[in-house]
Amino acid sequence: MRSPTSTTAKPAPNPTMHRRAFLAASATAAAATAILVSGGAILCPREAWGYETKALAPDTMRSLIRVSRDIYPHDRLADRFYAIAMKAQDEKASADAALKELYESGMAKLDRLAKAKHDAPYAEVGWEADRVRLLHEIEADPFFQTVRGGLVTGIYNNQEVWPLFGYEGESAAKGGYIDRGFNDIEWL
Amino acid sequence: MEAKFDLNDDSVVVIVGSGAGGGTLGTQLALKGIRTVILEAGGRHNMEDFQNDEWASFAQISWLDPRTTSGSWRVSRDFPGLPAWIVKAVGGSTVHWAGAALRFQPHEFKTRTAYGEVAGANLLDWPITLEELEPWYAQAEDRMGVTRTNGIPGLPGNNNFKVLKAGADKMGYKECHTGNMAINSEPRDGRGGCQQIGFCFQGCKSGAKWSTLIAEIPKGEETGKLEVRANAQVLKIEHDAKGKVTGVLYADKDGAIQRQKARIVAVAGNSIESPRLLLNSASSMFPDGLANSSGQVGRNYMRHMTGSVYGVFEKPVRMYRGTTMAGIIRDEAKNKPDRGFVGGYEIETLSLGLPFMAAFLDPGAWGREFTSALDGYDHMAGMWLVGEDMPQESNRITLHADKKDKYGMPVPNVHFDDHPNDVAMRQHAYRQGMALYESVGATRTFPTPPYPSTHNLGTNRMSEKARDGVVNKWGQTHDVANLFVSDGSQFTTGGAENPTLTIVALALRQADYIAGQMAKNAI
Numbered sequence: 154m155r156s157p158t159s160t161t162a163k164p165a166p167n168p169t170m171h172r173r174a175f176l177a178a179s180a181t182a183a184a185a186t187a188i189l190v191s192g193g194a195i196l197c198p199r200e201a202w203g204y205e206t207k208a209l210a211p212d213t214m215r216s217l218i219r220v221s222r223d224i225y226p227h228d229r230l231a232d233r234f235y236a237i238a239m240k241a242q243d244e245k246a247s248a249d250a251a252l253k254e255l256y257e258s259g260m261a262k263l264d265r266l267a268k269a270k271h272d273a274p275y276a277e278v279g280w281e282a283d284r285v286r287l288l289h290e291i292e293a294d295p296f297f298q299t300v301r302g303g304l305v306t307g308i309y310n311n312q313e314v315w316p317l318f319g320y321e322g323e324s325a326a327k328g329g330y331i332d333r334g335f336n337d338i339e340w341l
Numbered sequence: 342m343e344a345k346f347d348l349n350d351d352s353v354v355v356i357v358g359s360g361a362g363g364g365t366l367g368t369q370l371a372l373k374g375i376r377t378v379i380l381e382a383g384g385r386h387n388m389e390d391f392q393n394d395e396w397a398s399f400a401q402i403s404w405l406d407p408r409t410t411s412g413s414w415r416v417s418r419d420f421p422g423l424p425a426w427i428v429k430a431v432g433g434s435t436v437h438w439a440g441a442a443l444r445f446q447p448h449e450f451k452t453r454t455a456y457g458e459v460a461g462a463n464l465l466d467w468p469i470t471l472e473e474l475e476p477w478y479a480q481a482e483d484r485m486g487v488t489r490t491n492g493i494p495g496l497p498g499n500n501n502f503k504v505l506k507a508g509a510d511k512m513g514y515k516e517c518h519t520g521n522m523a524i525n526s527e528p529r530d531g532r533g534g535c536q537q538i539g540f541c542f543q544g545c546k547s548g549a550k551w552s553t554l555i556a557e558i559p560k561g562e563e564t565g566k567l568e569v570r571a572n573a574q575v576l577k578i579e580h581d582a583k584g585k586v587t588g589v590l591y592a593d594k595d596g597a598i599q600r601q602k603a604r605i606v607a608v609a610g611n612s613i614e615s616p617r618l619l620l621n622s623a624s625s626m627f628p629d630g631l632a633n634s635s636g637q638v639g640r641n642y643m644r645h646m647t648g649s650v651y652g653v654f655e656k657p658v659r660m661y662r663g664t665t666m667a668g669i670i671r672d673e674a675k676n677k678p679d680r681g682f683v684g685g686y687e688i689e690t691l692s693l694g695l696p697f698m699a700a701f702l703d704p705g706a707w708g709r710e711f712t713s714a715l716d717g718y719d720h721m722a723g724m725w726l727v728g729e730d731m732p733q734e735s736n737r738i739t740l741h742a743d744k745k746d747k748y749g750m751p752v753p754n755v756h757f758d759d760h761p762n763d764v765a766m767r768q769h770a771y772r773q774g775m776a777l778y779e780s781v782g783a784t785r786t787f788p789t790p791p792y793p794s795t796h797n798l799g800t801n802r803m804s805e806k807a808r809d810g811v812v813n814k815w816g817q818t819h820d821v822a823n824l825f826v827s828d829g830s831q832f833t834t835g836g837a838e839n840p841t842l843t844i845v846a847l848a849l850r851q852a853d854y855i856a857g858q859m860a861k862n863a864i
Contacts (some may be wrong), residue, residue, distance in 0.1 A: 319719025329536030
C-alpha cells in the first residue's frame with residue numbers, strides 16, 4: 154500500500170503476541186537463527202514469543218520477518234516488532250487469497266534468487282548488504298511494495314515502539330507540554 | 342438556538358462547505374440576520390473527540406473520497422489517490438490547519454505587474470488591492486485572535502522554534518518570531534490559552550486554536566438564523582430558465598437525494614471540490630459547467646511551492662512538543678528576483694509525529710539511509726517551506742472520464758506540474774533551510790518532498806474581466822449573479838503566505854456585499 158488512504162483503515166496491530174513456554178533445549182537452536190519454525194508456528198526463543206500463522210506457511214512468515222528488518226532495519230528494535238507488523242499482513246492474507254498468493258510466490262521468487270546467488274534461501278544469506286542487493290532486484294514488484302507499504306504503519310504506528318524512538322505520543326490527557334518541557338532545550 | 346429551514350424555503354442562502362470560507366460566511370450572514378443553511382459533506386465532531394494519534398485522526402477527519410492525480414508532481418507518484426490532505430468535517434480544514442494567519446504582501450495582489458511576463462505562467466493581477474482588503478484583514482485578525490495583532494502577545498517559543506531562531510540569527514535573518522497565529526496565547530473570546538499539546542493538525546483538543554467549528558459556527562447558530570446540516574454532500578447546483586441558480590441537490594446522511602431551494606448559493610468546498618461541483622452542474626444552458634464561460638473553472642490550480650527540511654542534531658530537540666507552527670522567518674518572503682525566481686517563501690516550524698515522519702520523510706524510501714534518519718527522530722528539528730507557486734492553465738481539476746463516486750458523480754482528477762519557477766524556489770529554500778540547521782550544528786539534513794496539498798488554491802479565480810476568470814472582486818460569479826465562490830479557489834494568485842487569513846477576510850467582505858445586494862434586492 155503506497156498511499157496513506159489505504160493504510161489507515163486498520164488500527165495498529167495488537168502488540169501482545171501469543172506467548173508460549175519454551176524448553177531450555179530450544180535456546181541452543183536459537184544460536185543459529187533467532188526464529189525457528191515448529192509445525193504451523195514460528196518461535197523466537199530469545200524473545201520468548203511464538204506465533205501460529207493464519208494464512209502463510211511458517212517458513213514464509215519467518216523469511217518475511219527477515220525481509221521486514223532488511224527493509225526497515227532498526228538495530229534497537231526486537232524481532233517481535235517486525236513479527237507484529239507481519240502478523241497483521243498474515244491476518245489480512247487469511248481473508249484474501251490473492252494477497253496470500255502474492256506473499257507466497259513473492260517469497261519463493263526471492264528465495265530462488267538467493268539460492269542462485271548465495272546457495273542459501275534468503276533468510277540464511279549471511280550479510281545484510283547481500284540481502285539488500287537481492288531486495289533491490291525485486292523492489293518494483295507488487296510483492297515488495299505491498300510488504301514495504303504495510304510496514305510503514307505496521308512498524309511505526311505501533312505505540313510500543315514509540316518510546317524507542319523518543320516519541321511520546323498522546324499529550325492532551327497529560328495537560329500538553331506547557332508544564333512538561335515544551336521549551337526545555339538547553340544545548341543551544 | 343440552531344435554526345431549521347424547510348427544503349422548499351427559497352429565501353435562504355445556501356453555502357456549500359463549512360471551512361474557513363463557508364463557515365465564516367455563514368456565521369457572518371447569520372449575525373447580520375440573514376437566514377442561512379450550510380451543507381457540509383462531513384460529520385460533526387466535538388473537540389473532545391479529536392485524537393492525539395496521527396493515523397487515527399487522519400481516518401477520522403480527512404477527505405478520503407476517491408480522487409485521481411496526474412502530472413509530474415511527486416505527490417502523484419507517492420500518493421496517487423490522495424492529492425490533498427484536507428478535512429471532511431464541520432469546520433473543514435480549519436480543524437486541521439496549523440493556525441498561521443498572515444496577510445498578503447502588497448505586490449502579491451498584482452503579480453502580473455510586479456513580476457512581468459513569466460513564460461508558462463498565467464499570472465494576473467487581482468481585481469482588488471491590499472489597501473482595499475485591509476479593513477477585513479483587521480476584522481479577521483480580531484475575530485480569530487491572531488497573535489501580535491490587537492495587542493495579543495506572541496506564543497512562547499517551543500524547542501523547535503528555539504533551534505530555528507538560533508539558526509536564523511546565525512544566518513543573519515532579521516524577521517524571526519513565534520508567528521502571527523490564530524491560537525490563543527492567553528484566554529480570549531471564551532476560549533483558553535494554548536496548552537502546548539503539539540497535535541495542531543489533528544484537531545485542537547483545548548480550543549485555543551481558532552476554527553470555524555468552535556469559534557464561528559456556534560455563534561452563528563446562537564442567532565437562530567444559521568442551520569448547519571452535516572453529512573450533506575452537494576452533488577449539483579440547479580438553475581432556472583433565466584440562468585439564475587435556484588438551489589442544490591444533495592445526498593443526506595442516509596444517502597437520500599434532497600433538493601434545498603435557495604435565493605443565493607455560495608460554493609466553499611475547497612479548490613478541488615468547488616470547481617468539481619460547478620463542472621458537475623453542467624446543463625444544456627451551461628454545457629461546460631456553471632459559471633464557466635471563461636473556460637477557467639478548474640484551471641490555474643495552485644498548491645503553494647512546498648517542501649520541508651529536517652535536521653538531526655547531536656542532542657535531543659523533541660520538536661513535536663508544543664505548538665506545531667509557532668515559528669516563522671519572513672526574510673525570504675519578499676520578491677527578490679536576483680535569487681533566480683519571482684515571488685518568495687516563508688520558513689515556518691513544522692513537526693510530524695513518528696508515524697507520519699515514517700510516511701512522509703521520503704515516501705517509498707527504505708534501507709539504512711532511511712531508518713538511520715528515523716533513529717534520530719527525537720534529535721530532529723523541522724521546518725516547512727511554503728511559497729508562491731505559478732498559476733498555470735494546464736494545472737487543473739477535471740472530471741474523471743469514467744470513475745464515479747458512490748452517488749454516481751464523476752470524481753475529480755488533479756493534474757499538476759511544477760513550473761520552473763517553483764522548482765528554482767524550492768531548491769533555494771532547501772539550500773537555505775539546510776544551511777540554517779547546519780549553522781547550529783546539524784550533523785545531517787533532509788530536503789523532504791512536498792506532502793499532499795494542504796493549500797489548494799485558484800481553481801475559480803477572481804478577475805476584473807469575465808473572460809479572464811470565474812468570479813469578480815466580490816467572489817460573485819461573472820456569469821450567474823446569485824452564485825458565489827467563497828473559498829481559496831477565488832485566489833487569482835497564491836501569495837507566499839498560508840491562505841486562511843485571506844480566505845476569512847474575503848468571506849467577511851463578501852458577507853457585507855451579499856447583505857448589501859440582498860437589501861437592495863439586486864440578488
